[in-house]
Amino acid sequence: MTNPPIRTIEPEDERAILDAVERFIERDVKPKASALDHADEYPHEMVERMKEIGLFGATIGTEYGGLGLPATTYAKIVERLSYAWMSVSGIVNSHLIMAAAVERFGTEEQKKKYLPRFATGELRGGVALTEPDCGTDLQAIRTVAKREGNQGYVVNGAKMWITNSYYGNCFALLTKTDLTTTPAHRGMSLFIAEKGEGFKVNRKLKKLGYHGIDTCELVFEDYRVPAENLIGGTEGRGLQQILSGLELGRINIAARGVGIASAALDESVRYAQLRKTFGKPIHEHQAIQLKLADMATRAQAARLLTRDAAEAYTRGERCDMEAGMAKLFASEAAIENSLDAMRVHGAYGYSQEFPIERMYRDAPLLAIGEGTNELQRIIIARQLIERNRI
Ligand SMILES: Cc1cc2nc3c(=O)[nH]c(=O)nc-3n(C[C@H](O)[C@H](O)[C@H](O)COP(=O)(O)OP(=O)(O)OC[C@H]3O[C@@H](n4cnc5c(N)ncnc54)[C@H](O)[C@@H]3O)c2cc1C
Missing domain, CATH: 2.40.110.10 (Butyryl-CoA Dehydrogenase, subunit A, domain 2)
Known part of the structure; x- marks a missing residue:
């Protein structure tokens, strides 16, 4: 298997790109996500903004017109996008898996012909x-x-x-x-x-x-x-080529899981301080405290596993086990946190006026896409044996 390319970034450059992504999320994604989701309408304007920021070339090398971001920075971008609306991250994810397959395994002519057009979003898919x-x-x-x-x-x-x-x-x-x-x-x-x-x-x-x-x-x-x-x-060589690209895809899914798990947690922490029952805010009830503690622990553990996998990918190492662990844990964390958030919110969690029901509908895909979680367990176990042969 060919290892992924080694990428680095200066902290100030990472900050600048994350700032641009956060501005995009605040201005273009958050105000429109709920309406577009409920109408099942394609976010054309968001796609145009993502082209301008360069997200379609996020992980494509600078020599081909991309931003050349390491997987660690890419994971932070995906986490932020997914925190606001998971669908937006999907628009760049499988596109960048296609790009990764061409960049890692394509001929020089293929790279020159396609990667610059993938990076601008002129060709995307x-x-x-x-x-x-x-x-x-x-x-x-x-x-x-x-x-x-x-x-x-x-x-x-x-x-x-x-x-x-x-x-x-x-x-x-x-x-x-x-x-x-x-x-x-x-x-x-x-x-x-x-x-x-x-x-x-x-x-x-x-x-x-x-x-x-x-x-x-x-x-x-x-x-x-x-x-x-x-x-x-x-x-x-097609299967091997695409499966290598899926490492980045699994880190993306893990980062999406971190985004949803964190958003569900933050909404719950806020709501638990506003909602009162029996004369006190619900966060003073132990049953709610237990949920908040579990949600916070899951979100943080998912973030650390995802960072670990992204760092291994960024160093150019084989990381199918690390990416599999991150994908498995973070996707399950997203599913569990979205359901716990619904319980914390009571009836409002079930309402379309709150974002919880959207997270609850979005999260299960993370257990299926880029290889089901059953398959991740098999990959993890095989690698465990492979790396620890006696
Ligand atoms: C919204 C959405 C978007 C998608 N986007 C894409 C895309 O862009 N491109 C693309 O190619 N695909 C895409 N997929 C498909 C996705 O990758 C597959 O659904 C996924 O790989 C699982 O395949 P399957 O649905 O055929 O399930 P199956 O392979 O039929 O599996 C059914 C069940 O059996 C389990 N299972 C299967 N084999 C084993 C085994 N050996 N051991 C233990 N358990 C096993 C599975 O884990 C699962 O629980 C998308 C799916 C969804 C829902």
Whole structure:
């Protein structure tokens, strides 16, 4: 496995970018998040602002026009975005996984052609892996890219749950280029797939939460992709290429979990001082104190695990175990804290006028996306043995 690129940042540069993100959140995200979420409406204006700040190139190297941020800074950005509205962080996340796959495994021509356009947001999108019949077991995919002379490949198949695929225009597309290999991943290849003839967005999917952002079913019918878009130029490496990119994706999911867990905590700390029952604020009841203490501990532990994983990634180390632990713990923390916040808020937690019900609807996705939490446990256990062989 190729290690991630080593990145550093001066503290004052990090402060400047976090200040810009915080201004964006205060001015553009917080006032509009609730209305857009309830209307399930795409945040077009926010996307334009994110382009201006450079977020579509957050982790892309400066030599390709990106901000070249280390994963540690990126995780702080994602935490802040998700604290305000998780959907906004999703717009950049899978886009940057696609970019990471090209930057780590692409040919020099592919990097020069695509990374600058990914960085500006001119081309933006995500990753198309999951299919109607499989998500965790990616070696079972059925989308086939058939070589057609020297020109390129013809793709047929379907993809499911693809984030950013209605408004986006370019995707890292996982296919099978050889159906006969054992194991199957040796016949899997990853392409840079720009929208074009035969690339169809079949339908937008209705979801419990994660509103605003587009998640769709895609169908490929004789979709032609040029041979120069095969990432790295060699067939059979697609699964490994995309799974390496998912380390950054898992750190992103963990940071989103920290954002939701912290927002649910802060709302509860505030509300517990305002709401009175039996003549005193509810934070003086021990039952509420126990909840607040558990919520605070979970949020902080999630933050530290996420920082640890992001630091390992930033140092250029293999960090699938660290990213898996952070993703597992922080996503569960978000789920538990959003439910505890609802209990602290009583009926108001159930109301659309408070943000708690949105966090409660958004958080469960974190246990599913970028590899389910069951899969994270398997990855963690395998790495534990691998790193401690006797
Ligand atoms: C809102 C949303 C956005 C998404 N965005 C994208 C995207 O942009 N691109 C993309 O490619 N996909 C995307 N996905 C799909 C997501 O990555 C998959 O849903 C996820 O990988 C799980 O796959 P699955 O849903 O097919 O579940 P399955 O693989 O069918 O799993 C079902 C259950 O079985 C468990 N399980 C499976 N195998 C094992 C095992 N070996 N051991 C123990 N338990 C196991 C799982 O943990 C899960 O609990 C998105 C999904 C959602 C809901």
